[in-house]
Every structure is written in structure tokens, then in C-alpha cells.
Amino acid sequence: xxxxxxxxxxxLLSILANSEFHSGEALGKKLGISRxxxxxxxxxxxxxxxxxYSVTGKGYCLAQPLTLLNLDKIRETTIxxxxxxxxxxxxxxxxxxxxxxxxxxxxxxxxxxxxAQTAGRGRHGRKWVSPxxxxxxxxxxxxxxxxxxxxxxxxxAVGVAIVDALxxxxxxxxxxxxxxxxxxxxxxLAGVLIEVEGQIxxxxxxxxxxxxxxxxxxxxxxxxxxxxxLAHLTEPLINRNLLAGTxxxxxxxSLMLFENNGLEPFISKWRALDVYxxxxxxxxxGKQSITGINRGIDASGAILLETEQGIxxxxxxxxxxxxx
Numbered sequence: 001x002x003x004x005x006x007x008x009x010x011x012l013l014s015i016l017a018n019s020e021f022h023s024g025e026a027l028g029k030k031l032g033i034s035r036x037x038x039x040x041x042x043x044x045x046x047x048x049x050x051x052x053y054s055v056t057g058k059g060y061c062l063a064q065p066l067t068l069l070n071l072d073k074i075r076e077t078t079i080x081x082x083x084x085x086x087x088x089x090x091x092x093x094x095x096x097x098x099x100x101x102x103x104x105x106x107x108x109x110x111x112x113x114x115x116a117q118t119a120g121r122g123r124h125g126r127k128w129v130s131p132x133x134x135x136x137x138x139x140x141x142x143x144x145x146x147x148x149x150x151x152x153x154x155x156x157a158v159g160v161a162i163v164d165a166l167x168x169x170x171x172x173x174x175x176x177x178x179x180x181x182x183x184x185x186x187x188x189l190a191g192v193l194i195e196v197e198g199q200i201x202x203x204x205x206x207x208x209x210x211x212x213x214x215x216x217x218x219x220x221x222x223x224x225x226x227x228x229x230l231a232h233l234t235e236p237l238i239n240r241n242l243l244a245g246t247x248x249x250x251x252x253x254s255l256m257l258f259e260n261n262g263l264e265p266f267i268s269k270w271r272a273l274d275v276y277x278x279x280x281x282x283x284x285x286g287k288q289s290i291t292g293i294n295r296g297i298d299a300s301g302a303i304l305l306e307t308e309q310g311i312x313x314x315x316x317x318x319x320x321x322x323x324x
Contacts, residue, residue: 016062038060066133134213136240162251179301187227
């Protein structure tokens with residue numbers, strides 16, 4: 001997408017954000033382009049997941065009001081100890097990939113947010129559905145001097161940080177699913193994707209990606225599991241800029257704590273938030289399937305599964321948890 005097209009679509013969305021009808025002619029005059037060009041830009045925005053009504057004689061209207069990300073407003077709610085750069089982008093492939101591709105050295109806490117992702121990923125390479133301005137798509141860089149060995153349980157600590165941020169914003173009843181999903185009312189609200197690069201025995205760089213559903217369009221079909229968004233949990237809807245600033249703050253505090261103390265400060269809280277605690281579950285490890293009772297996590301963050309052979313710890317990799 002060219003820079004000029006991106007600017008036009010950004011301006012177009014700013015006008016449509018109030019969820020009132022605007023005619024193609026009026027929009028064309030404001031933006032200095034033809035009605036046909038407006039129509040083409042609207043089609044692109046719809047392809048990004050925006051729910052836009054088109055009514056003959058009335059024009060175009062967003063199905064629901066839109067809050068666009070604003071760097072100044074995000075900074076207003078970010079703790080002073082977060083002094084790394086925050087980038088707010090429009091449409092990119094992936095926030096994780098964007099940070100991985102930066103050629104310059106960046107500070108711990110360097111954060112990238114985007115209005116939409118065209119190549120967002122979940123675990124095991126699954127597509128993360130990323131409609132425009134409907135969620136929070138955020139990635140943060142953090143370097144660890146101890147290398148891979150110190151990162152055990154990092155996704156669990158990040159999960160606790162996300163719950164703390166949501167609690168601060170007034171969202172209660174949030175739970176965690178091992179190893180990196182955030183749940184509400186038994187459905188997925190958010191996911192974490194951590195990617196690590198570095199050499200064995202030396203420092204490594206982690207990219208912590210978070211996708212959090214805020215107000216998804218009702219016509220989404222690509223999500224292959226039960227999901228929920230904040231629009232179903234809060235009234236009025238949380239402002240995305242407030243949520244972004246709060247999440248950046250909690251991630252910063254939690255990553256500093258994790259860097260100095262490891263997983264230990266997060267274990268008791270994670271256990272209390274375990275959505276499948278003491279329930280029968282199925283672990284999928286590659287092509288292997290193990291059924292047992294979920295007995296929480298151990299000190300390293302491994303899941304504890306009780307079977308007829310006793311309690312055994314299972315670590316990360318290709319492990320997922322599914323209720324029977």
C-alpha cells in the first residue's frame with residue numbers, strides 16, 4: 001500500500017469514526033478525490049475487516065464508533081519508567097516481524113502497535129485474525145543477558161501482566177490457559193506469541209506479541225475456536241489507547257521483575273487464574289495425546305498432569321491444552 005493511499009484511508013476513517021452517514025460526494029470533496037476513488041478505498045477498508053454500511057442516497061457509515069490509536073494518548077497512561085520508543089503504525093504484516101526486522105539496536109520495552117495486521121500469527125504458525133482497529137495488536141522487545149535458560153515460564157508471566165492490565169481497566173473474571181492464552185467466560189480473549197533469537201549460552205532477544213480482542217466484527221468466520229471480546233465484557237467499551245498504555249506499563253513492570261527474579265513472583269497468581277485447574281484435560285504433544293487431571297504448574301512453569309501413573313510435568317514446545 002502506498003503512503004498516499006494509507007494517508008487517504010487514515011483520513012477517511014477519521015471522518016467515518018463517528019458512525020454517522022457520509023455521502024461519497026461529501027467524502028470526495030473533503031479528501032480531494034473522486035467518488036469512485038472513495039468507493040475503492042472503502043472496499044479496501046472492508047477487506048481489512050471493517051464493518052462499513054453502504055446505503056444508496058445516504059452514503060457510508062461504520063457499524064460501530066471507532067477509536068483509532070493515538071501515540072500521545074497512549075503515552076499519557078504509560079508509567080514514567082517506560083522510556084523506550086512506542087511506535088503506532090497503520091497496516092503492517094506482523095508487529096512481531098516488524099520488531100524482528102529493525103536493524104537498529106533498540107531498548108528494552110521498545111513497543112510497536114498496529115491498527116491491523118495482514119500476516120498476524122498465533123502459536124504453531126496459525127493465522128491470527130486481525131480486523132482493522134477491532135483489537136489490540138502489540139509487540140514489545142526485551143533482551144535477556146542470561147540466554148534461553150532464563151526464559152522458562154516467560155509466557156506465563158506475560159499472561160499475568162495482561163490480566164493485571166485488564167483488571168486495572170475494570171475488567172474482572174479473566175483467567176489464564178496454559179501456556180499463553182487469556183480467557184473470559186470460557187472463551188479466548190487474547191493470545192501471546194513469544195519469539196526468541198540468540199545464541200546458546202549468551203544473551204537473547206525476545207519479542208513478546210499480544211493480540212487482544214476489543215470489539216470484533218460480528219461477521220468474522222476465520223476464527224476456529226470460541227472467542228470473546230471486551231465489547232461483551234464491559235459497558236461502556238474500554239478506550240483502546242487507555243488499554244494500550246496500561247498494558248505497556250504492566251508488561252514493562254512484569255518483564256523487569258521476571259528479568260531479576262524469574263517466574264517465582266508470578267506462580268501463585270497464575271495458579272489462582274488457571275481456567276482448567278483440577279479439571280480433566282487432554283495434552284496434545286505432536287501426534288501424541290495424553291489425558292489426565294490438570295494440577296497446575298510447577299516452579300519452572302511446566303504443566304502438571306495427573307494420570308494413573310502419577311503426576312508428571314510437561315514443558316513447552318508443541319504442547320496444547322484442550323478440555324475433554
